Amino acid sequence: MQKKDVPPRWDRKMQQRLARGEAAALGELYDRFASLVHGLAHRVLGDEHAADTVTRDVFAHVWQHPDTYDPRQGPLRSWLAALTNRLAVERLRTTETAALARGGPGTTEDLERKVRHATVAARADYIVQSMPAPLRAALELAYFQRRDYRQTAADLGVTDEEARRRLRLGLQLLATAHDAGTPGAPPGMGGAA
Amino acid sequence: MSGRRPGPYDDRGTLAPGPDALPPGPEHQVLKSLLGAWALAACAPAEADAVEEHLGVCGSCADEALRLREAVGLLQRPESLDLNPALRTRVLETCLERRPPRIPVPAWATAYDTETARLDALLQDFGDNEWHAPVRLRWYEGDEASTRRTTVAGVIAHLMSVDGLVAVALGLEDPLGDVRPERATPSDRTEAYWRAARFPPTRAVRGPWREQSHRLIRTVSFTGSDTGRMTVPYGDFALPLHDAMLDRAFECWVHAEDIAEAVDYPYDPPAGRHLHEMVDLAARLLPVVLENRRHHGLAAPVERRLIAAGEPGRSLRLEIEGSGGGEWLIPLDSPAAKGSAEHEVAHVALDGAEFCRLAAGHVPPREAAAGQEGDREAIRDVLLAAASLSRM
Numbered sequence: 001m002q003k004k005d006v007p008p009r010w011d012r013k014m015q016q017r018l019a020r021g022e023a024a025a026l027g028e029l030y031d032r033f034a035s036l037v038h039g040l041a042h043r044v045l046g047d048e049h050a051a052d053t054v055t056r057d058v059f060a061h062v063w064q065h066p067d068t069y070d071p072r073q074g075p076l077r078s079w080l081a082a083l084t085n086r087l088a089v090e091r092l093r094t095t096e097t098a099a100l101a102r103g104g105p106g107t108t109e110d111l112e113r114k115v116r117h118a119t120v121a122a123r124a125d126y127i128v129q130s131m132p133a134p135l136r137a138a139l140e141l142a143y144f145q146r147r148d149y150r151q152t153a154a155d156l157g158v159t160d161e162e163a164r165r166r167l168r169l170g171l172q173l174l175a176t177a178h179d180a181g182t183p184g185a186p187p188g189m190g191g192a193a
Numbered sequence: 194m195s196g197r198r199p200g201p202y203d204d205r206g207t208l209a210p211g212p213d214a215l216p217p218g219p220e221h222q223v224l225k226s227l228l229g230a231w232a233l234a235a236c237a238p239a240e241a242d243a244v245e246e247h248l249g250v251c252g253s254c255a256d257e258a259l260r261l262r263e264a265v266g267l268l269q270r271p272e273s274l275d276l277n278p279a280l281r282t283r284v285l286e287t288c289l290e291r292r293p294p295r296i297p298v299p300a301w302a303t304a305y306d307t308e309t310a311r312l313d314a315l316l317q318d319f320g321d322n323e324w325h326a327p328v329r330l331r332w333y334e335g336d337e338a339s340t341r342r343t344t345v346a347g348v349i350a351h352l353m354s355v356d357g358l359v360a361v362a363l364g365l366e367d368p369l370g371d372v373r374p375e376r377a378t379p380s381d382r383t384e385a386y387w388r389a390a391r392f393p394p395t396r397a398v399r400g401p402w403r404e405q406s407h408r409l410i411r412t413v414s415f416t417g418s419d420t421g422r423m424t425v426p427y428g429d430f431a432l433p434l435h436d437a438m439l440d441r442a443f444e445c446w447v448h449a450e451d452i453a454e455a456v457d458y459p460y461d462p463p464a465g466r467h468l469h470e471m472v473d474l475a476a477r478l479l480p481v482v483l484e485n486r487r488h489h490g491l492a493a494p495v496e497r498r499l500i501a502a503g504e505p506g507r508s509l510r511l512e513i514e515g516s517g518g519g520e521w522l523i524p525l526d527s528p529a530a531k532g533s534a535e536h537e538v539a540h541v542a543l544d545g546a547e548f549c550r551l552a553a554g555h556v557p558p559r560e561a562a563a564g565q566e567g568d569r570e571a572i573r574d575v576l577l578a579a580a581s582l583s584r585m
């Protein structure tokens with residue numbers, strides 16, 4: 001669940017508390033972001049155990065190197081998502097390369113395609129979770145609940161025109177997941193935040 | 194995309210102006226606004242036809258349509274919503290090993306930290322149906338089973354009101370605000386909070402409850418070991434801070450189970466070492482409770498010579514099986530006496546989670562013990578005393 005209106009002040013305070021070595025801050029950080037981190041890692045890796053490991057590595061990284069996050073560069077949430085994506089993709093690449101070296105099926109190109117695909121999927125997840133709630137709600141109704149845009153408008157209590165606008169805008173945001181950049185770099189991950 | 198119309202692109206991939214190309218006009222604006230709905234197959238058939246016809250002649254719309262269709266392919270059901278609660282402990286432990294904290298969470302507060310996090314994870318995906326699901330709180334009062342109806346949100350309000358006792362003792366803000374309960378007991382505070390609200394509690398209570406629990410953990414981390422000796426008044430009694438935090442962890446678990454049962458979710462007992470601490474707290478409280486009950490004629494009077502403080506006395510051996518288990522010798526005749534294996538007069542064996550449910554007033558005392566032998570009156574007294582530890 002995304003907490004609305006979290007001021008950047010929270011991010012700054014959190015960074016300071018982590019730097020100070022406050023264990024309670026680590027717990028709070030986990031409570032706020034673990035499901036985001038785990039979800040993204042799982043989307044890239046498709047494996048519960050591997051996602052657990054990446055989740056551990058992400059929080060260990062933040063705890064051990066709190067200074068690598070600079071609150072002036074953007075929200076902690078986007079930064080964590082980018083870090084997760086990077087660590088998850090690294091892990092995917094490592095395990096897939098090892099499988100290939102052991103004579104597993106596929107080619108290097110297959111591997112690259114798989115990595116690219118996983119990166120885009122994770123970025124898309126992040127975009128959906130971070131987009132304004134009204135857009136997400138419209139997409140949820142039209143796609144998952146198979147409502148047409150007029151029904152969607154009625155469900156949301158908005159005009160037909162507004163429902164069309166939300167669906168289009170939501171998809172436009174989502175489409176940016178395809179836009180290459182450094183995989184997992186904050187601009188790509190944070191663009192929709 | 195529909196294959197009904199000839200493609201708009203020539204073989205160099207640029208838009209070929211078709212014979213029926215329309216200049217962008219009002220029609221273009223309307224059809225463009227439909228592209229999202231069209232990509233999601235969420236418009237009327239006539240509209241879809243009109244859009245597809247337009248795509249054949251409008252390059253910019255065709256580009257966008259392709260892009261949005263591809264985006265639809267990226268919509269995925271969120272997976273693995275349920276994060277394994279045990280992962281939290283593992284992750285935090287790894288982190289703290291790699292970089293020992295300068296300000297640790299005191300050992301006696303980790304059960305509370307873990308249990309509040311587990312409950313919060315349970316609440317994570319609750320919709321309004323779950324938040325308003327009826328819950329029946331159960332406890333023992335005067336050796337009789339008592340109940341009180343509320344909702345899932347009402348239970349969280351209850352936890353927040355009572356956690357507030359610890360907050361107040363630590364000098365933090367009271368979640369009750371200006372509401373003044375008759376007495377500062379857990380049930381009076383809860384009833385006062387419920388009464389003062391203009392509407393029954395909703396999911397909105399989750400944030401304040403969670404923020405307070407985080408604040409408590411943070412505060413006890415800073416005030417450190419000194420505050421462990423500070424006491425938290427509960428109205429009719431008081432507990433040292435570290436026991437109060439353990440008590441709050443216990444209540445959090447017990448009520449999380451009530452909630453899980455109400456919405457038909459599975460919920461595990463606490464980790465072994467936390468369960469052990471909870472059993473230990475109850476076992477330490479039992480001698481005092483027994484004495485109180487004797488004063489009120491609720492437990493068998495003691496016919497014995499006076500026992501000097503610290504001397505071994507008649508004891509009941511409480512054997513807790515399973516994860517978090519162990520053995521406790523409960524002195525029966527005086528809280529000042531020392532539990533003694535040599536003076537054991539009765540033995541009760543019980544699963545740890547089951548013992549906690551007894552102490553929570555969720556199991557009738559008479560049905561609680563799996564195995565019992567020895568002085569039946571002593572066993573009855575101890576089981577009733579355990580149930581009397583429970584409250585709303």
